[in-house]
Amino acid sequence: MEQVPLIHVLILSSILFFLGIYGFFTRRNLITVLMSIELILNSVNINFVAFNKYLYPHQLEGVFFTLFIITIAAAEVSLAIAIIINLYRRFNTIDIDDTNTMKY
């Protein structure tokens, strides 16, 4: 793995991040927006692990940040899916343009 330059890993994570950004702005289904957020979080995790591995191998901070990001992503997805199911029950749609009421 040492032969792979750090910059290639960073370029990979940048591509993944902006694919997620693109999906976040273009998708109209709430669940696919959630998938784009997962892509963004994964690219951030790759960055943390790569910096930990290449630049600061004497400490484990990148590993811990990745660990907590994964945990918080799990919590976030479960809450978001609960909200989406509740929205579908009330409005019968999960389109991003139709679900513009917060409380009624």
Next chain:
Amino acid sequence: MSPSTIIFYILAALVVTFGALTVFTHKIFRAAIFLLLTLIGVAGIYILMEMQFIAALQIIVYVGGIVVLIIFSIFLTSSGSEKVNPRTTLRILSAAILSGAGLIFSIWVVSNHIYVPAGIAPIEPSVRNIGLQLLSYKDFGYVFPFEVVSILLLAALIGSIVIAMKSKKQ
């Protein structure tokens, strides 16, 4: 090129391809499956970086938990495909310009920065070292974030049950 380098580039190509398919495909169920493959590819990259614990966590939490949850919610909510909106073209154009410009800018920043490795003797990212530091009360220990995140998980558990619960009146 050593075999691990070749495997890295193959995995990177797979991650980018499946990530793009996740974003661009029109069938929502296929998007979920492509997301699954992307996450497995990212786990492979972690294994190549010798972060086996993070790779295992990625497989368990993302592939085993989050994607399964997303697929269940697709079955519960969706009819299988997305509708097309007249406003979509403008939105796709602006999002493509925004993300393309952002990608070029961040690659420019990343390639112009000079990275200086710390050059101190590395410690092994084994489960033993991670666990000892995670539950350490001393300096640079992570026991307080660990407890906070456990409260957060409990709150998310209860909150999602309360939000998704069917009310009796309906």
